[in-house]
Amino acid sequence: MAPTQGPRAPLEFGGPLGAAALLLLLPATMFHLLLAARSGPARLLGPPASLPGLEVLWSPRALLLWLAWLGLQAALYLLPARKVAEGQELKDKSRLRYPINGFQALVLTALLVGLGMSAGLPLGALPEMLLPLAFVATLTAFIFSLFLYMKAQVAPVSALAPGGNSGNPIYDFFLGRELNPRICFFDFKYFCELRPGLIGWVLINLALLMKEAELRGSPSLAMWLVNGFQLLYVGDALWHEEAVLTTMDITHDGFGFMLAFGDMAWVPFTYSLQAQFLLHHPQPLGLPMASVICLINATGYYIFRGANSQKNTFRKNPSDPRVAGRKLLVSGWWGMVRHPNYLGDLIMALAWSLPCGVSHLLPYFYLLYFTALLVHREARDERQCLQKYGLAWQEYCRRVPYRIMPYIY
Secondary structure, X not given: OOOOOOOOOOOOOOHXXXXXXXXXXXXXXXXXXXXXXXXXXXXXOOOOOOOOOHHHHOOHHHHHHHHHHHHHHHHHHOOOOOOEEEXXXXXXXXXXXXXXXXXXXXXXXXXXXXXXXXXOOOHHHHHHHHHHHHHHHHHHHHHHHHHHHHHHOOOOXXXXXXXXXXXXXXXXXXXXXXXXXXXXXXXXXHHHHHOHHHHHHHHHHHHHHHHHHHHHOOOOHHHHHHHHHHHHHHHHHHHOHHHHHHOHHHHOOOOOHHHHHHHHHHHHHHOOHHHHHHHHOOOOOOHHHHHHHHHHHHHHHHHHHHHHHHHHHHHHOOOOOOOOOOOOOOOHHHHOXXXXXXXXXXXXHHHHHHHHOOOOOHHHHHHHHHHHHHHHHHHHHHHHHHHHHOHHHHHHHHHOOOOOOOOOO
């Protein structure tokens, strides 16, 4: 008799119909943003002035560049790590091991890019290739997700994710069937989570800064702020790479199109939207306003880093004197709202958009999207915590009534 997986997780994202819609809507939204950022009106809402043909989207050069980028990041992943960490306990009571060398990959990438630029690498030409690069990244995500779906067909039941195993091929393709797909010790989900997309994001930002310097003599203050804020965010994520091992993406979600497209295409090509906008729509920014924006970003980062550090300390060592004696973390930032790290994220998102001025809604897409994403993720967190902790979670919710924003939500 074939083994059974037991009760299946409830369907999310509107089930198969919602998953099918998102398979089309997410790439379409990404291309709309890329086209809008370079257009004169820069409208977030409304169709673009013209749609690019296949001859604009398809470029063998872009494909080779994209594959070389993935190959470089894969090679850096395989380098000796400063630390090897164990993940959460799996269904079969085993723990996977992960190399902690993401920050090392970021530094080595920066060095290689710097050497390339000193040798004449035309980094400023990259902004003109964003559309074909986004196209090949999307194509890669679809093909890769198909490979992951087929690989999961022969995976043991213990290796499958709680969701993504509905029996509907579209839904399972989107959400991902296997929790930790690997070949030998190369973990595909862990690799994609923080490497090619996040590092690619700051590289695209840098290329946009270089292109602005070519066009206008020097980068604008607004462009410097966007680059600096987002580099800090990416550097922080890679420096604290081990913390990703306890996130929902790693411990709960399967690896399918949702994460593959999000990691490889959505992150680098939509998270760089503010820098794209500034290249084509320069904005004046004085030092007083820049100082206020820096203060906002610093406040968001302080909350974000403090909350995450407290959470990571609790998860790694619940007996630590700073967090000891409780089943749930209810002190510090976590005693103010249930998801203070999300609050810090949203404050930083606002700071990334403000250098773009207030004349266009387009640069604020990230803030709007991220608000919706975190509210949805928070709802998923709530369901899982109620199931895991029961009465203890209900008591925590009574003591900490606000979910993300104190006195508001």
